[in-house]
Amino acid sequence: MDTFILIGITGIGLGALYFLVASGLSLIYGLMGVLNFAHGSFLTVGAFVGWWIAGKLGPDTSMIDFIIAMFVGGLAAGLFALLIEQLLITRLYDRHIDQALVTVGVSLVVGALLGGWFGNDLIMFPTPMWFLTAVNVGGAMIPADRIVYIATAIMLLIGNWILLKYTRIGLIIRAGVENRNMVNALGINVRRAFSTVFFLGGFAAGVGGVLVSVYSNGVSPLIAGSYLIYGFIVVVIGGMGSVPGSFLAAMMIGVIRQFANYYVTGLGDFVVVILLAGVLLIRPQGLLGKVRA
Amino acid sequence: MLRWKYSRPLLGLLLVVLAIAPLFTNNPLGKPGLQQTMAVAFVWGALALTYDLLFGFTGLLSFGHALYFATGVYVSCILINHDVVSWWLAALIAIAVSAILAFLVGAASLRTTGITFAMVTLAFGEAGHVIVNRNFFNLTGGENGIALNAENVPQIWIGVFNTKYIYWLALAALIFTYAVIWWVTESSAGKVFSALRDNEQRVQVLGLNTQHFKLLAFVISAALAAMLGFVMLIAAGSAAPRFAESGVTIALLLMVVIGGAVTRWGAVLGGIFYSFASTRMQDLTQQESFKSIPEWIGGPIAEPALLLGLIFILIVMFSPGGLSGAYYRLRLKAITRKSS
Numbered sequence: 227m228d229t230f231i232l233i234g235i236t237g238i239g240l241g242a243l244y245f246l247v248a249s250g251l252s253l254i255y256g257l258m259g260v261l262n263f264a265h266g267s268f269l270t271v272g273a274f275v276g277w278w279i280a281g282k283l284g285p286d287t288s289m290i291d292f293i294i295a296m297f298v299g300g301l302a303a304g305l306f307a308l309l310i311e312q313l314l315i316t317r318l319y320d321r322h323i324d325q326a327l328v329t330v331g332v333s334l335v336v337g338a339l340l341g342g343w344f345g346n347d348l349i350m351f352p353t354p355m356w357f358l359t360a361v362n363v364g365g366a367m368i369p370a371d372r373i374v375y376i377a378t379a380i381m382l383l384i385g386n387w388i389l390l391k392y393t394r395i396g397l398i399i400r401a402g403v404e405n406r407n408m409v410n411a412l413g414i415n416v417r418r419a420f421s422t423v424f425f426l427g428g429f430a431a432g433v434g435g436v437l438v439s440v441y442s443n444g445v446s447p448l449i450a451g452s453y454l455i456y457g458f459i460v461v462v463i464g465g466m467g468s469v470p471g472s473f474l475a476a477m478m479i480g481v482i483r484q485f486a487n488y489y490v491t492g493l494g495d496f497v498v499v500i501l502l503a504g505v506l507l508i509r510p511q512g513l514l515g516k517v518r519a
Numbered sequence: 520m521l522r523w524k525y526s527r528p529l530l531g532l533l534l535v536v537l538a539i540a541p542l543f544t545n546n547p548l549g550k551p552g553l554q555q556t557m558a559v560a561f562v563w564g565a566l567a568l569t570y571d572l573l574f575g576f577t578g579l580l581s582f583g584h585a586l587y588f589a590t591g592v593y594v595s596c597i598l599i600n601h602d603v604v605s606w607w608l609a610a611l612i613a614i615a616v617s618a619i620l621a622f623l624v625g626a627a628s629l630r631t632t633g634i635t636f637a638m639v640t641l642a643f644g645e646a647g648h649v650i651v652n653r654n655f656f657n658l659t660g661g662e663n664g665i666a667l668n669a670e671n672v673p674q675i676w677i678g679v680f681n682t683k684y685i686y687w688l689a690l691a692a693l694i695f696t697y698a699v700i701w702w703v704t705e706s707s708a709g710k711v712f713s714a715l716r717d718n719e720q721r722v723q724v725l726g727l728n729t730q731h732f733k734l735l736a737f738v739i740s741a742a743l744a745a746m747l748g749f750v751m752l753i754a755a756g757s758a759a760p761r762f763a764e765s766g767v768t769i770a771l772l773l774m775v776v777i778g779g780a781v782t783r784w785g786a787v788l789g790g791i792f793y794s795f796a797s798t799r800m801q802d803l804t805q806q807e808s809f810k811s812i813p814e815w816i817g818g819p820i821a822e823p824a825l826l827l828g829l830i831f832i833l834i835v836m837f838s839p840g841g842l843s844g845a846y847y848r849l850r851l852k853a854i855t856r857k858s859s
Contacts, residue, residue, distance in 0.1 A: 326580070330831070335832070459638070462638050496646065
């Protein structure tokens with residue numbers, strides 16, 4: 227039973243990391259139709275800025291220091307995402323394939339810059355001592371950092387929900403995902419919603435980047451790789467443009483992957499790909515996605 | 520016509536020069552170092568062409584093309600190393616396996632279109648990468664890959680002094696791939712491929728089964744990629760997980776976009792340029808004069824991805840047809856100016 231809880235919560239923790247990447251991808255795709263390969267570099271930028279801030283704040287990183295580092299990392303990634311959107315994406319309006327291509331270029335350039343400056347080896351990320359302790363949940367000793375991942379993901383989900391449900395810009399985003407042309411026809415400028423979504427997606431990815439570097443024991447330009455691919459899979463399974471769908475799919479994939487890997491090493495990745503193929507065959511629009519008109 | 524009247528004789532001349540240059544030692548191509556670099560570049564050029572068939576001609580943005588290339592590398596390497604069959608039969612079996620795999624994966628993933636198709640093929644491609652990394656049944660050697668058993672292949676491909684034979688093998692593979700792609704894209708099926716890219720609904724209305732044609736393009740390009748995988752195995756001397764990474768497909772995409780899609784020679788040129796540039800740029804940064812550049816500029820420049828990525832972004836933004844597209848635009852301008 228202990229192992230069962232441990233694997234389950236670790237899986238949810240992993241799913242929380244996937245969700246941080248996938249929520250932005252899903253909204254960006256849902257609203258603008260952009261397949262954003264640069265999302266991995268948002269994550270890396272957030273991780274490096276967070277690492278730099280955490281290093282500046284002192285030798286013994288406290289919980290407050292870590293939260294500040296995480297927040298600033300997210301902010302930096304959000305601003306970087308905004309810059310990419312304004313500089314490159316808006317100029318390729320409605321050329322979806324070219325938009326995807328340009329983001330591939332961005333991810334290469336960012337990877338090369340960071341790799342040239344910091345090298346491709348893992349650099350230790352300073353973490354609070356509390357992360358190394360274990361928390362007793364129902365008799366299972368859970369590493370404390372997993373709790374942080376899950377709490378962050380839930381806060382982000384709630385924040386997202388409040389923004390989308392109760393603000394004007396949120397209303398425009400939701401309407402835009404449903405039918406962008408109609409929103410335009412009503413005389414509302416969707417461009418500002420685009421920028422908001424890019425900033426928020428970048429913010430979530432940056433926060434995710436700081437957490438991913440805790441999970442993988444350090445920062446490097448290469449940490450984003452598998453998370454981006456899992457992010458894509460989560461978005462397809464959860465349904466394009468649906469944040470709750472992404473949350474559900476991320477948790478599902480995290481848990482399923484952990485359990486499969488526990489019983490047969492390396493089985494997890496296969497199970498996820500098979501799950502993806504199954505969802506596509508039975509429900510091509512994803513779990514909570516709507517059929518596009 | 521946009522084609523320059525001298526282009527074909529000049530291309531023929533270039534091929535003859537490329538083919539006979541290794542026979543003489545008084546030119547750069549007479550040295551094994553450049554022969555090896557060029558052999559690898561030829562394979563990439565041909566591989567970019569197989570990707571152009573998917574992306575440029577048929578409009579399928581696949582992110583899993585590395586899977587079929589890696590199938591060619593690994594299946595032929597495993598069969599040769601374990602001495603199951605002779606090397607040429609191993610290559611043929613690898614091509615067949617890759618075609619069957621492409622048929623199955625294609626049948627599932629072609630149910631989706633556009634960007635979703637890109638994501639699904641990416642996921643299948645990554646599954647392939649995971650398989651070779653996991654080293655199931657001790658076949659693929661995990662992260663280290665497997666070295667080719669030199670005793671089971673013709674001895675003319677082994678050793679530094681025989682590099683010119685690898686060079687000729689790669690050049691022949693490139694010409695063969697070009698011929699097949701030329702034949703396919705000029706055939707009536709090839710016209711349907713292009714029609715699918717331009718307007719799928721219209722093809723459907725004409726009563727053609729669009730899925731069958733897409734699957735055909737998918738399988739042809741996968742089979743050719745597997746053949747090139749075998750050539751890469753001979754050139755590299757080993758099968759390594761880096762051939763199965765999604766980075767391979769992204770590199771192919773860059774090659775095709777930089778060189779220009781749909782022109783055939785554009786993709787080949789883009790592939791050769793990309794491969795040559797990434798190899799030579801690393802050599803360049805090892806030189807003494809490079810050490811004087813400050814670290815914060817020199818470090819990133821040493822990564823080939825920086826320059827290639829920047830070129831790629833600029834081409835997507837400002838010259839969507841790539842280098843060959845820009846060439847045809849200039850030709851068009853010259854012709855219209857002459858006639859007016």
